[in-house]
Amino acid sequence: MFEIFIVLAVVALIAALLGFRGVAGLSADLAKWALIAAVVLAVIAFLV
Template sequence: MAGSLFSVFIVLAVVALVAALLGFRGVAGLSANFAKIALVAAVILFVLAFIF
């Protein structure tokens, strides 16, 4: 489950990077925020899976 969230994080980070390079600041910021949320969720799930 955490692996799929990491792939979502990577896709959103790439979208944010490309949007920032093209000048779409709103899309880049939104994608970066969603990428941060996906990364935090993936790390939390990974730690919980490791503990249990």
């Protein structure tokens, strides 16, 4: 799950550097949601 976050964050950074603002924003949003999902799943796994 954390690999997805890292890949999306790298895609967002590269797209932002190349000037693709739409792709960068979308990738950043997806990376944010992937990170939130990973943290929630990690907390649930820790508690169970």
